[in-house]
Amino acid sequence: MNATTQTQNPDSSGSSGQDWTCPFCSLLCDGFRVESQQGGLKLVGSDCSKAVQGLASFGPVPSAPSATVDGREVSPDAALDAAAERLAASRMPLFGGLATDVAGMRQLVRLANQRGAILDHARGDTLMPVLRTLQDRGQMFSTLAEIRNRADLVVCIGTDAASNFPEFLRRCAPVEGAAFARRTVFVGASAPAGLQGEVDEVAPHGDLFDAVAMLGALIDGRRLPAADAALEGLAQAMRASTYCVVVFEPGRLPAQGTLITEAVLRIVMSLNRKTRAGAFMLGGADGLQTANAVTTWMSGLPLRSRVGPLGLDHDPVQYASERLLQEGAVDLLLWVASLGPKPEPPATALPRIVLGHPALAADCAAAGTVFIQVATPGINADGHLFRADGVVTLPLRALRDDGLPTVAGVAKALEVRLAVRRLATEDRP
Amino acid sequence: MSTIRLKGGRVYDPANGVDGETRDIGMRDGRIVALHPREEADHEYDVSGCVVMAGGIDLHTHIGGGKVNLARMMLPEDHRANRARDSLLELASNGCCTPGTLETGYRYAQMGYTAAFEPAMLAANARHAHMEMGDTPILDHGAYVMLGNEELFLEMLARGEDFERIRDYVGWSIDASKAMGVKVVNPGGISAFKFNQRKLDVDENHVHWQVTPRHVVHTLARALTELGVPHPLHIHASNLGVAGNIESTLATIDALDGLPGHLTHIQFHSYGKEGPKKFSSATRQLIEKVKAAPNVSIDVGQIIFGQTVTASGDTMRQFANADLGSPRKYVGGDIECDAGCGVVPFRYREQSYVNALQWAIGLEIFLLMDDPWRVVLTTDHPNGGPFTSYPHLIRLLMDKSFRDEQLARLHPDVAASVDLREIGRELSLYEIAIMTRAAPARLLGLADRGQLGVGAAADIAVYREDADREAMFATPEYVFKDGRLVARQGRLEAVPVGGTHFLETEFDPGIEKTIEQYAQRHLSVSYRNAKIGNDELCSCANGGALLACKVHGRRGGK
Ligand code: SF4
Ligand SMILES: [Zn+2]
Numbered sequence: 001m002n003a004t005t006q007t008q009n010p011d012s013s014g015s016s017g018q019d020w021t022c023p024f025c026s027l028l029c030d031g032f033r034v035e036s037q038q039g040g041l042k043l044v045g046s047d048c049s050k051a052v053q054g055l056a057s058f059g060p061v062p063s064a065p066s067a068t069v070d071g072r073e074v075s076p077d078a079a080l081d082a083a084a085e086r087l088a089a090s091r092m093p094l095f096g097g098l099a100t101d102v103a104g105m106r107q108l109v110r111l112a113n114q115r116g117a118i119l120d121h122a123r124g125d126t127l128m129p130v131l132r133t134l135q136d137r138g139q140m141f142s143t144l145a146e147i148r149n150r151a152d153l154v155v156c157i158g159t160d161a162a163s164n165f166p167e168f169l170r171r172c173a174p175v176e177g178a179a180f181a182r183r184t185v186f187v188g189a190s191a192p193a194g195l196q197g198e199v200d201e202v203a204p205h206g207d208l209f210d211a212v213a214m215l216g217a218l219i220d221g222r223r224l225p226a227a228d229a230a231l232e233g234l235a236q237a238m239r240a241s242t243y244c245v246v247v248f249e250p251g252r253l254p255a256q257g258t259l260i261t262e263a264v265l266r267i268v269m270s271l272n273r274k275t276r277a278g279a280f281m282l283g284g285a286d287g288l289q290t291a292n293a294v295t296t297w298m299s300g301l302p303l304r305s306r307v308g309p310l311g312l313d314h315d316p317v318q319y320a321s322e323r324l325l326q327e328g329a330v331d332l333l334l335w336v337a338s339l340g341p342k343p344e345p346p347a348t349a350l351p352r353i354v355l356g357h358p359a360l361a362a363d364c365a366a367a368g369t370v371f372i373q374v375a376t377p378g379i380n381a382d383g384h385l386f387r388a389d390g391v392v393t394l395p396l397r398a399l400r401d402d403g404l405p406t407v408a409g410v411a412k413a414l415e416v417r418l419a420v421r422r423l424a425t426e427d428r429p
Numbered sequence: 430m431s432t433i434r435l436k437g438g439r440v441y442d443p444a445n446g447v448d449g450e451t452r453d454i455g456m457r458d459g460r461i462v463a464l465h466p467r468e469e470a471d472h473e474y475d476v477s478g479c480v481v482m483a484g485g486i487d488l489h490t491h492i493g494g495g496k497v498n499l500a501r502m503m504l505p506e507d508h509r510a511n512r513a514r515d516s517l518l519e520l521a522s523n524g525c526c527t528p529g530t531l532e533t534g535y536r537y538a539q540m541g542y543t544a545a546f547e548p549a550m551l552a553a554n555a556r557h558a559h560m561e562m563g564d565t566p567i568l569d570h571g572a573y574v575m576l577g578n579e580e581l582f583l584e585m586l587a588r589g590e591d592f593e594r595i596r597d598y599v600g601w602s603i604d605a606s607k608a609m610g611v612k613v614v615n616p617g618g619i620s621a622f623k624f625n626q627r628k629l630d631v632d633e634n635h636v637h638w639q640v641t642p643r644h645v646v647h648t649l650a651r652a653l654t655e656l657g658v659p660h661p662l663h664i665h666a667s668n669l670g671v672a673g674n675i676e677s678t679l680a681t682i683d684a685l686d687g688l689p690g691h692l693t694h695i696q697f698h699s700y701g702k703e704g705p706k707k708f709s710s711a712t713r714q715l716i717e718k719v720k721a722a723p724n725v726s727i728d729v730g731q732i733i734f735g736q737t738v739t740a741s742g743d744t745m746r747q748f749a750n751a752d753l754g755s756p757r758k759y760v761g762g763d764i765e766c767d768a769g770c771g772v773v774p775f776r777y778r779e780q781s782y783v784n785a786l787q788w789a790i791g792l793e794i795f796l797l798m799d800d801p802w803r804v805v806l807t808t809d810h811p812n813g814g815p816f817t818s819y820p821h822l823i824r825l826l827m828d829k830s831f832r833d834e835q836l837a838r839l840h841p842d843v844a845a846s847v848d849l850r851e852i853g854r855e856l857s858l859y860e861i862a863i864m865t866r867a868a869p870a871r872l873l874g875l876a877d878r879g880q881l882g883v884g885a886a887a888d889i890a891v892y893r894e895d896a897d898r899e900a901m902f903a904t905p906e907y908v909f910k911d912g913r914l915v916a917r918q919g920r921l922e923a924v925p926v927g928g929t930h931f932l933e934t935e936f937d938p939g940i941e942k943t944i945e946q947y948a949q950r951h952l953s954v955s956y957r958n959a960k961i962g963n964d965e966l967c968s969c970a971n972g973g974a975l976l977a978c979k980v981h982g983r984r985g986g987k
């Protein structure tokens with residue numbers, strides 16, 4: 001598997017990763033390269049802090065593949081046996097984290113079916129307002145290439161659209177020689193440095209929700225007695241633009257997130273009566289988009305569902321990981337973090353099975369925990385992930401082979417072990 | 430080499446002219462073979478009293494990809510009801526209008542279908558579509574890539590690019606997305622909507638590119654003909670759902686200029702604007718035109734009363750209908766300078782004048798068309814209704830008194846006036862076998878499917894004779910996929926991974942330069958990732974068989 005991509009482009013002067021797709025946020029940038037150097041993996045073509053940090057979490061040489069049971073170093077097979085045994089004993093497991101690729105998630109859904117597990121992602125809390133709005137009213141979205149080619153006005157609500165998604169604004173900057181000029185407005189957030197085109201900040205009085213609600217009312221043409229002049233100007237600009245894109249970041253929304261996602265949708269729907277507009281959600285990090293897409297297509301229902309022999313049960317409130325763990329409603333946690341050192345598994349007294357990045361090993365050495373180190377798509381495994389827009393799926397290619405199993409491989413091995421156990425008990429007279 | 434014999438069934442195999450003769454069917458290694466009457470088979474099934482047909486083939490059903498998945502997320506209410514698993518082989522998967530992929534595979538197979546084709550795969554979403562189809566068990570599958578709204582294609586048309594280059598581009602697109610055909614949706618209209626155009630007639634110019642739907646349709650149809658693509662251009666015509674759209678439909682057929690074209694969900698495109706409600710049936714006009722145009726085939730897109738959801742690439746028309754949603758919610762998207770998607774939940778009601786008429790129009794089309802080889806049975810799942818209503822639809826077509834009972838429940842003005850009342854025709858089992866297997870196989874160029882001749886794939890459905898055709902077609906006695914028993918009386922017996930049908934086209938690779946330059950300038954994904962290779966397809970499609978079909982161009986000639 002090592003450096004299979006090297007041979008494809010003779011001009012790449014021996015550096016690996018010509019076809020590299022970055023797994024470290026849901027933008028899945030595929031225009032940069034990674035060079036394997038003595039000191040480790042080096043990003044070429046971008047200074048994205050997230051990617052640099054992500055690459056740095058992989059040592060220059062692979063750490064020895066490890067698996068531990070209750071802190072004891074064991075063979076991979078022994079770890080799988082122990083994990084299967086604990087899973088088999090569980091009556092209500094929670095599969096959390098779910099930072100994995102399509103193949104991993106496909107296999108986790110199958111495994112969950114064996115045990116009637118609940119599926120929730122580490123960022124499930126940021127998905128729910130979005131899902132709630134989708135289920136109550138809908139969504140009108142845009143994607144990166146549309147923004148790049150069409151959006152004369154980009155309005156970022158409550159986010160600088162850069163800290164957590166460093167390449168976003170660069171990747172959707174207008175093409176050279178575009179027939180329109182780009183204006184970017186930040187509402188309730190400061191603009192990142194060095195942005196091309198006209199850039200404005202609007203600091204509304206009051207909280208973000210009030211600002212978005214007022215903006216919506218102004219776009220609808222309602223006359224408000226105490227309208228914020230800056231918002232008034234913005235509303236006018238949004239109505240006058242040919243393609244306005246409203247950007248928000250679910251991970252940064254305050255507690256009443258659903259109110260904001262709904263207000264954004266209403267704004268976009270309203271704009272579309274006369275002109276064109278779309279929303280863009282900077283979300284889906286840590287494989288959230290992927291986990292949700294796969295769960296939904298296989299089962300018919302999104303995350304925070306229980307899948308098993310009794311069918312399906314979807315509950316966006318009750319089936320939140322934190323709540324389930326706090327209330328002791330589950331009796332085992334299987335945690336998946338294969339895309340980087342985060343998300344870390346929550347501490348709990350329950351038995352844990354962690355399929356994770358090597359950096360998690362130290363945290364997972366306690367009694368009651370089975371830890372199996374797994375490969376990361378885009379670093380030491382191939383895979384597929386969904387981009388933030390939920391439309392584009394990109395292949396990720398291994399930069400090197402560290403001899404680690406994939407999440408799919410581990411989940412499959414567990415499924416086989418459980419099936420064998422079940423047959424054995426059924427055969428018993 | 431285990432052998433199977435189906436003994437004593439009445440065989441309906443229109444591709445081979447077999448019309449209800451009693452004969453045995455043999456299988457070995459997944460293929461149909463001639464077994465000597467005295468040769469002992471490893472498994473013999475007594476199927477006397479049963480009807481034997483090839484497995485059903487659905488050539489237009491939205492089973493996989495972004496908009497279907499959005500519809501699932503958007504409609505948890507469609508997935509709350511849990512059906513008891515009747516086999517340990519089934520994993521948890523729910524839903525009626527937009528079932529999970531697993532449920533989709535189970536239900537289709539339990540109805541005797543063995544292949545299904547996703548008609549609206551966006552190039553930008555192709556991997557995802559193949560993944561969902563790969564997780565749709567038992568069925569073989571394939572998809573038509575949506576062309577005719579990508580900015581690159583429109584730009585090439587607008588600048589008068591040589592036809593040969595455009596043909597190469599179409600060939601490349603099929604190859605890159607691993608498609609089985611090409612669908613054009615509201616030709617040019619999805620793009621036009623991005624430029625805020627709200628309506629586009631066949632001879633009207635796209636506001637930005639200044640090209641017409643007529644030009645788009647003709648160019649694509651010609652490209653497919655010259656590339657040797659078996660499936661005719663799959664056309665979702667202009668003005669879907671609009672009163673009076675028969676004009677667009679007839680103009681679209683003219684735009685083909687004799688080239689092969691398949692007009693899909695034609696029911697939604699067969700409306701006049703006569704009568705008190707300015708909405709009327711234009712079935713007779715349509716049928717007259719289609720009868721006289723042997724280059725044209727159609728599928729119906731029958732509506733079925735009840736709750737469903739409409740999911741389409743036609744953002745222009747979907748957005749226009751957003752307010753009609755029930756429950757009222759709307760998902761729409763502008764996608765990657767490629768196309769778009771729009772999802773509107775919808776409830777078809779018997780007491781709605783418009784819906785009742787739509788229902789009647791669909792049935793009229795089936796019953797008035799003289800050549801069943803050019804009419805395919807579809808509900809445009811889920812847009813007209815879920816695919817699970819096929820047995821009901823078959824009964825409507827085969828049973829005049831049942832049809833009359835339904836007709837009596839409709840909006841009184843419709844019940845009292847439609848042509849459908851006067852149509853006495855009841856389709857035969859032979860005709861149903863054509864519309865549900867033989868014709869779609871032929872239209873897709875699947876030589877060894879949809880038929881029961883020696884050498885064909887052993888995809889077989891065995892139905893127990895029942896005067897109630899709905900009951901008969903809902904639960905076949907046996908279903909075989911590639912010679913393997915997959916369902917018995919509605920219970921799953923095996924859940925193999927289905928294969929992917931796709932085309933391998935010939936084109937001048939020089940076109941890749943143009944595409945690469947365009948991608949670099951305008952798109953958001955590296956050109957290197959624009960293509961799906963065979964290995965990647967295999968992993969997307971969950972390791973199922975790669976059923977590649979090499980096609981050879983007939984460059985320069987018709
Ligand atoms: S923006 Fe995201 S995907 Fe792009 S390089 Fe940075 S971390 Fe990777
Ligand atoms: Zn269509």
Ligand SMILES: [Zn+2]
Nearest residue numbers: 548694809812
């Ligand atoms: Zn359709």
